Amino acid sequence: MSTETRTRSWSIHGRPEITTRYEILGRVGSGSYADVYRGRRLSDGLIVALKEIHDQQSAIREIEALRSLQGAPNVIEMLEYFYDDEFEEDAVVVLEFLPSDLEAVISDVKRRGGSITPGEAKRWILQVLSGVNACHQAGVMHRDLKPSNLLISAGGALKVADFGQSRLLQDLSFEGTTPYETNSEKDKASNQLTEADYLKELEFIREKSKFEDNASCLATCSTVDIDDDQLGSYTEEPVGAFTSCVGTRWYRAPELLYGSCSYGPKVDLWSLGCILAEMVSLVPLFPGVSDIDQIAKIITVLGNLNEQNFPGCSNLPDFNKISYSKIENPSGLEACLPNRPIEEVNIVKRLLCYDPANRATASELLKDGYFIEEPLPVEIDQLIVPTRDEADESSGGEWDEFRDVGSGPDDIDEFGSNLMGVTKTDKGFCISFS
Secondary structure, rough: OOHHHHHHOOHHOOOHHHOOOOOEEEEEEEOOEEEEEEEEEEEOOOOEEEEOOOOHHHHHHHHHHHHHHOOOEEEEEEEEEEEEOOOOOOOEEEEEOEEEEHHHHHHHHHHHHOOOOOOHHHHHOOOOOHHHHHHHHHEEEEEOHHHHHHEEEOOOOOOEEEOOOEEEOOHHHHHHHHHHHHOOOOHHHOOOOOHHHHHHHHHHHHHOOOOOOOOOOOOOOOOOOOOOOOOOOOOOEOOOOOOOOOOOHHHOOOOHHHHOOOOOOOOHHHHHHHHHHHHHHOOOOOOOHHHHHHHHHHHHHHHHOOOOOOOOOOHOOOHHHEEEEOOOOOHHHHHHHHOOOOHHHHHHHHHHHOOOOOOHHHHHOOOOOOHOOOOOOOHHHOOOOOOOOOOOOOOOOOOOOOOOOHHHHHHHHHHOOOEEEEEEOOOOOOEEOO
């Protein structure tokens, strides 16, 4: 670790506006984008997480998203944040401290040689759906859903976390929300942040950071400038112009893998399908080692992607740059989820549709009859919640701030031609299956 990184990662200790309010108990996670500390609020002894975010763009996105989700069910709570535009200091977000995550649950069950029962699965799924539905109803597209970003309290409450890659798809509404404290002198005095104050602050930091997403950097590794202001209200159709280099590869929707820069919250629903499949099978559904390999693993299970199952897919930026041999007999999701109830498999199927328009929304799935059939969902306090240490492996999630937006010019070399035949063509690459 460089001297610069060490100094910055410990800068929170030299910030009196934080140390006079919180006792810093130790660092619990570290990564390129953030360092997370366990802390104790001096006023009442509450244990919290102090997330020092080194990337300004990620910090602003996290703050924006969590402000708009204040009080939302199954979403991590932001208690306050520290950001001062007059100084070049990292933003610090104070969050409720949640000691475990869904990846730790999966790892613990696998380590013990057991399985997640249908009743347990239903309760976990209901909580995930509730959190994702809350995000989408508030116009927040998460863009990095994965098991390690679904944090869990000691009592079994699951909450969606890590909004550093999120985007707002509608204007912020302050109706019914609670203002947060900031470290500005004005807000310290009033202990309130008014709508006008917040909008002024938000406009300043947006201008300062010049929010920009870059377009397709996957199969072609090309980038273009995009107008970040192309944000619309949440609809079922893709909205806005965003980067396709977002999220963690194993949970990334096909339209992102093919370079789409015009998409909506349905990318989260694909991620959700991958998460639920992993939870009940205890192994990642599509563990690609590169973006090209990721697509190959998907079509091996679901079959080839074409205009019949995804109208308009041929217009995706990278669709005609990669070609795959025809899969005559895809394995299907049933083969990936053996010995699981068919109703459970059908929930995953409703999410893992090539055409985003066909993916069931979280709101629709919450009403599915599967959840009121026997066996009923277990009570939250009956869920087994290991710590990440008990799961015997690091979760690499919100507290560890692990990011894998992988892709690059050496995409072929990443997974090697020994996995499947890869040849270059005039269009790009051709992959044939052994």
